[in-house]
Amino acid sequence: MVKKAENIIVGISIGDLNGIGSEVILKTFEDNRMLELCTPVIFANAKIVSFLRRELNLEIAIHGIDKLEQLVIGKINVLNVWREGVNLEFGKNDDVVGDYAIKSFVAATKALKEGFVDVLVTAPINKYNIQSEEFKFPGHTDYLDKELEGDALMLMVHDDLRVGLLTDHVPVNEVSKHLNEKLISSKIKTIIQTLKQDFEIEKPKVAVLGLNPHSGDNGVIGQEEEKIIKPALKKLFEAGNMVFGPFSADGFFGSAQYEKYDAVIAMYHDQGLIPFKTLSFGNGVNYTAGLNKIRTSPDHGTAYEIAGKGLANHESFKEAVYLAIDVFNKRNDYQELIKNPLKTKEKQL
Numbered sequence: 005m006v007k008k009a010e011n012i013i014v015g016i017s018i019g020d021l022n023g024i025g026s027e028v029i030l031k032t033f034e035d036n037r038m039l040e041l042c043t044p045v046i047f048a049n050a051k052i053v054s055f056l057r058r059e060l061n062l063e064i065a066i067h068g069i070d071k072l073e074q075l076v077i078g079k080i081n082v083l084n085v086w087r088e089g090v091n092l093e094f095g096k097n098d099d100v101v102g103d104y105a106i107k108s109f110v111a112a113t114k115a116l117k118e119g120f121v122d123v124l125v126t127a128p129i130n131k132y133n134i135q136s137e138e139f140k141f142p143g144h145t146d147y148l149d150k151e152l153e154g155d156a157l158m159l160m161v162h163d164d165l166r167v168g169l170l171t172d173h174v175p176v177n178e179v180s181k182h183l184n185e186k187l188i189s190s191k192i193k194t195i196i197q198t199l200k201q202d203f204e205i206e207k208p209k210v211a212v213l214g215l216n217p218h219s220g221d222n223g224v225i226g227q228e229e230e231k232i233i234k235p236a237l238k239k240l241f242e243a244g245n246m247v248f249g250p251f252s253a254d255g256f257f258g259s260a261q262y263e264k265y266d267a268v269i270a271m272y273h274d275q276g277l278i279p280f281k282t283l284s285f286g287n288g289v290n291y292t293a294g295l296n297k298i299r300t301s302p303d304h305g306t307a308y309e310i311a312g313k314g315l316a317n318h319e320s321f322k323e324a325v326y327l328a329i330d331v332f333n334k335r336n337d338y339q340e341l342i343k344n345p346l347k348t349k350e351k352q353l
Contacts, residue, residue, distance in 0.1 A: 019127025023306025094312030
């Protein structure tokens with residue numbers, strides 16, 4: 005096992021090598037101050053990362069290693085997950101490159117599970133070129149949900165704005181089929197626990213959006229709110245949870261009601277992510293809540309159209325690293341507090 009140091013060991017999967025993932029990773033750690041906060045381990049190939057560094061004209065030193073035991077604190081470590089060369093064409097959708105993105109991700113996840121790295125930050129992949137007989141998952145979150153303990157929930161984070169998804173990669177015409185009281189209760193409880201242990205919010209307030217326009221208008225525009233969502237929220241509220249809604253999504257964001265709550269639960273992907281990405285100005289982070297290990301990622305994709313041109317904005321990736329470190333520290337603090345109830349009581353006083 006790697007001996008832990010003061011700064012956190014951040015495992016990084018390289019993502020799609022034909023996209024902007026490597027650029028935002030290297031630009032993030034071009035700032036040496038980042039190495040005072042954490043020690044990165046990029047799961048890829050040292051020669052390829054060196055090639056990408058030169059192509060992007062970045063002044064950055066990397067340290068190639070063959071085993072995680074060789075990791076050097078305070079350096080940008082690149083673990084050789086594979087040895088062979090890879091033909092790269094920036095901006096191209098390539099199944100071979102997709103295979104290497106998954107090799108990186110699977111190796112990084114294994115290191116996370118085994119405790120060689122403290123947190124995982126994933127660079128963007130292309131969901132179309134990663135599919136194979138060995139990897140049949142829509143994306144990172146679904147694989148992590150299988151490999152790690154807990155119930156994964158996609159939580160988008162930017163400062164005090166947190167938007168969770170009740171359903172994520174589900175076709176719009178199937179969303180209502182997935183809704184039931186058990187799912188709503190489970191996901192909201194996951195959000196509440198996440199806010200407590202990962203964000204140090206003792207009494208979280210959670211807002212829940214409705215599924216239909218105007219949140220169903222009391223059953224005039226759909227029955228899901230009346231038959232499923234409202235009964236589930238009522239039970240949660242009566243059990244002592246600060247859960248409110250369902251709110252009409254357009255008015256909720258348009259009138260800035262989200263500022264009154266610690267998290268918002270959207271019924272489906274675009275209902276939550278469109279307002280989130282509009283409000284987060286390219287600095288948002290995708291956090292996989294509900295698992296026993298910490299994983300974050302930037303809130304953007306491979307951006308093939310600008311790959312290799314040095315134009316990628318790395319702020320979202322940097323924020324993903326910051327959030328992973330912050331959550332790691334807060335979760336450790338929380339575990340200490342619940343081990344010692346007296347400390348918790350003193351903190352409340």
